Amino acid sequence: MPTAGPPPRRRVTMSDVARRAGVSATTASFVLAGRTDMRISEAARQRVQEAARALGYRPNAIARSLRTRSTRTIGLVSDTITTTPYAGEVIRGALEAARDREHLLFITETGGDPGAEPGLVDALLDRDVDAVIYAAMYTRTVAPPPQLRGRRVVLLNCLAPGFCAPSVVPDERGAGRTAARALLEAGHREGVWAVGGRGLAHRPPDGLLAGHDRLRGLTEELAAAGAALAGTSECGWEADDGRRAVAELLARGGPAPRALVCATDRTAFGAYQALADAGLRVPGDVSVLSFDDQDFASWLRPGLTTLALPHHALGRAAVDLVLGGPRPLAPEVHRVPVPLRARGSVGPPAAGGGRVHSPGADGERQGRERTT
Amino acid sequence: MPTAGPPPRRRVTMSDVARRAGVSATTASFVLAGRTDMRISEAARQRVQEAARALGYRPNAIARSLRTRSTRTIGLVSDTITTTPYAGEVIRGALEAARDREHLLFITETGGDPGAEPGLVDALLDRDVDAVIYAAMYTRTVAPPPQLRGRRVVLLNCLAPGFCAPSVVPDERGAGRTAARALLEAGHREGVWAVGGRGLAHRPPDGLLAGHDRLRGLTEELAAAGAALAGTSECGWEADDGRRAVAELLARGGPAPRALVCATDRTAFGAYQALADAGLRVPGDVSVLSFDDQDFASWLRPGLTTLALPHHALGRAAVDLVLGGPRPLAPEVHRVPVPLRARGSVGPPAAGGGRVHSPGADGERQGRERTT
DNA sequence: GTGAAAGCGCTAACAT
């Protein structure tokens, strides 16, 4: 005796529909697939549709896939992307695009363990995904596992030299230029420091690409205006790193910085703290600009002006490309624009040369006033 | 290593393996499935394994699924879960558990549009997922779509009255008690305010469950110590809401608050700002405690003491339950502990009666407090 | 011990 719950649901199949409509499975298949390349009488079509609706028919995607070799499914394999605060956005962008194209998305993550990768990719391939998106948390070069060769793959937020697949990455160089322009427009021409981003100054594949390209864009644009970076303070990516780096920057001798270009919003957060500790105001004494646009950027006072890494657009673009791109895919790199979110942290440089805030209630600071 | 060369031509199938091993597909199937309930000679077993390895054989999961009706796949359907900063953690927890059990995870999201839900669920069901996890961004009551009835479902971070499925939610009431205890242990007995969380005081299903249960735990535990909440300041969930609510709280007459229990880290962030604006120090003048444990909680100065909503554990538990739980699943609610992350924002109450500090000159504000 | 044969539910040549 079955339980009182839902009826013992034998799934309704296409031949159930065909039988009820009084046609063959073939005919049913054609009308249900909405195909027109075979002539079906209007009457038959009606009966099939009607039967399908009456029976609550839903095609079995598994059976269909076995036959067609297409699962309408795509796999996302990432290092530790779900860990990062912006990951949600790339996943959401990918999800939206996948939904528009009636595909479902498998998400996997190696958790940073490269040894886990082959197993995950095999699991995806075993399930016959139509395509895979290989994603990295930070823009960098990667080496996708060999099983992926010859498959339909797009690289998200990474570049894979020697692996024939397109990449979708933020336009870091453009972002750097935009950053420079924002500063230039506010009147900054000197005392501009780059802070944060280990490997900021290295070139790929040793450092992160993001840092290298950004810095290039930044310096290029500055140079075009006859200006230059006053210096670079390398440090980690976190708030604490930024705070320490900026504290040291302020403590060292020399002309005071007028603008800080931080590698991440997190380092900018730390920069705000260090600046406040020194009694310096943003943007009155020092302008701050960064990259990411995490949500807290708008909560800070003043709001943090930052270049919004286009996570959502990246996710969307990757899926659109992998599903809708040419066959085979061309191994180009697609650079997605990085818009500026202008908030209050960039302003005109302090009038009268950079000086370190004079001693106040906060405590004695050495008079280190200098003109540049 | 088998395939080092060009892309796989025709996929190698089980009968390829069988042929090479000189056995039937049946035999190959048994040894490859590792089954022992049929006697296979050791020699045959060896040959099959060897052939499979040599050919780089991988079973076709689609074909297998069609036969076995099990896809080793699970679907996650959520409202806008990927949008929230903690979503990454629940996904990661779910991913880990799924991987341990050799399942793959489909992620879908309605984007808050309830009209999108049936389509998404159908897409999942069409692909024959073994189970689905129905998740909500904030703990609340939900009404899963009818197609899900009778399926193997677990509710993640939500409760569905009238829908027979287990739920996995944070132990909000316990969290409230823990919060109270932390305050009590620091010596707080009066001037404790609850701030933030629209619907904090409402009972389900009108308000968010989280708020109701938390508040209950908080008041219960306070009551057990003979203390009570000084009041509740309802407001939204964001930093700005918290800032305004606390500013008003401070501006109104009456005894000054000694401790603030904020609904989210974001409101606590705003509370820090309002407190700093009023020249009040944390925790010297006012203790602050909140819920979430977002990453910035540790960057604030002082570090924010908060109850860490167990997102990762929630994701794991949901998958473990849906895959490993009894058949059928019992509609119980599983409450996951919410650990306290003690940082610096809770301290002993200010000595002497609380008076609202009158804001002095701008220079009187401590730089460090202005940061937030 | 092992293999032949029958499907799982669907699509696509090839008939009529």
Add this chain to the structure above:
DNA sequence: ATGTTAGCGCTTTCAC
């Protein structure tokens, strides 16, 4: 204009 037949790659009786 519609039906027949043959698989897709695998599992699983059941017979030898």
